[in-house]
Amino acid sequence: MTSTSSVEFNGQVVVISGAATGIGKASAQLIAARGATVIALDFNAAALNELSKELSLAANQSHVCDISSQDQIDKAISAILKDHGKIDALVNTAGIVGPSNTVVEDVNWSDFEKVLQVNLYGAIWLTQAVIPSMKDKKYGRIVHLASIAGKEGNPGLSPYNTSKAGMIGFVKGVAKEIAPHGVVINALAPAVISTPMNSNTSEETLKYMISRIPMGRVGQPEEVAEIVAFMASKACSFTTGFTFDASGGRATY
Numbered sequence: 730m731t732s733t734s735s736v737e738f739n740g741q742v743v744v745i746s747g748a749a750t751g752i753g754k755a756s757a758q759l760i761a762a763r764g765a766t767v768i769a770l771d772f773n774a775a776a777l778n779e780l781s782k783e784l785s786l787a788a789n790q791s792h793v794c795d796i797s798s799q800d801q802i803d804k805a806i807s808a809i810l811k812d813h814g815k816i817d818a819l820v821n822t823a824g825i826v827g828p829s830n831t832v833v834e835d836v837n838w839s840d841f842e843k844v845l846q847v848n849l850y851g852a853i854w855l856t857q858a859v860i861p862s863m864k865d866k867k868y869g870r871i872v873h874l875a876s877i878a879g880k881e882g883n884p885g886l887s888p889y890n891t892s893k894a895g896m897i898g899f900v901k902g903v904a905k906e907i908a909p910h911g912v913v914i915n916a917l918a919p920a921v922i923s924t925p926m927n928s929n930t931s932e933e934t935l936k937y938m939i940s941r942i943p944m945g946r947v948g949q950p951e952e953v954a955e956i957v958a959f960m961a962s963k964a965c966s967f968t969t970g971f972t973f974d975a976s977g978g979r980a981t982y
C-alpha cells in the first residue's frame with residue numbers, strides 16, 4: 730500500500746541521465762537524499778565530476794555517456810547492471826534545445842536530426858536498454874523529461890517540439906506493452922524552469938513565457954525534482970503512459 734516509505738529509495742538503484750546540471754542534478758540530489766544509490770550519466774565530464782564529489786558517488790556511480798549514441802548507452806547500462814545487479818528506476822533528463830527562433834524551412838537538417846538523436850532516439854535507446862532487466866525483476870520505473878513544447882508546440886522550435894511530442898507518443902504506447910510486467914513509464918512536461926538550459930534565453934522571450942504562466946514566475950528545478958522523485962518511486966504504482974505537468978498552471982491537461 731502507498732505510504733510515506735513508498736517515496737523513499739532505500740536499497741534502490743536509480744539511473745539519472747543529464748544528471749550533471751539543472752533538473753537532472755536537482756533530481757539526483759533529492760533521490761540520493763531519499764536513500765537511492767544514484768548512478769549519474771552525462772556527457773559533461775567536468776560537471777559530472779562536480780556532482781560526484783558533492784554526492785560522494787563511487788567511481789562506478791557515474792558514467793560519461795553521450796545519449797545520442799546507442800553504443801555508449803548500451804555500454805553504460807551493461808556496466809551498471811554488472812556492477813549493481815539491477816536498475817529500479819531510469820530518469821532521463823538529458824536534452825538539448827537545438828535551433829530556436831528559426832522557422833521550419835530554415836532549419837538545417839543535420840541540426841534537426843541532432844535534436845531528435847539526443848532527445849528522442851536517446852530516450853528510446855535508454856528505454857530499450859533498461860526494459861529487459863526491469864521485466865526480469867518484475868519492477869521498474871521509467872521517467873522521461875518531455876516539455877510543454879511537446880504538448881502545445883512553440884513557434885521557431887520545430888526540432889525540439891517534434892522530439893518532445895515523439896517522446897510523449899513513445900511513452901503512451903510502450904506503457905501498454907510493459908504494464909503487465911510491473912514496469913511503469915511516464916513523461917513529465919514542464920514549462921520554463923530556471924536551469925542552465927535557459928541561461929541564454931533573452932529577457933523578452935522569458936517575459937513572454939512567464940506571461941503565459943498563471944503563477945507568474947518560472948519554475949525551479951527543485952520543484953520539478955519533487956515530481957520526478959514521485960514518478961521514479963514505488964508510490965507511482967497506478968499511473969502509466971501519462972504525461973505529468975509542471976507548468977505553474979499554463980497547461981491544465
Ligand SMILES: NC(=O)c1ccc[n+]([C@@H]2O[C@H](COP(=O)([O-])OP(=O)(O)OC[C@H]3O[C@@H](n4cnc5c(N)ncnc54)[C@H](O)[C@@H]3O)[C@@H](O)[C@H]2O)c1
Pocket residue numbers: 746747748749750751752753770771772773776794795796797821822823824825847874875876877918919920921922923924925926927
Ligand atoms: N529548463 C526548462 O525550461 C525545461 C522545460 C521543459 C523541459 N525541459 C527538459 O528537461 C530536461 C532537463 O533540462 P534542464 O533544464 O535541466 O537543462 P540543462 O541543460 O541544465 O541539463 C541538461 C543536461 O543534459 C546533459 N546532456 C545534454 N545532451 C546530452 C547528451 N547527448 N548526452 C548526455 N547528456 C547530455 C547536459 O550536459 C546537462 O547536464 C531536458 O530534457 C529539457 O528538454 C526543460
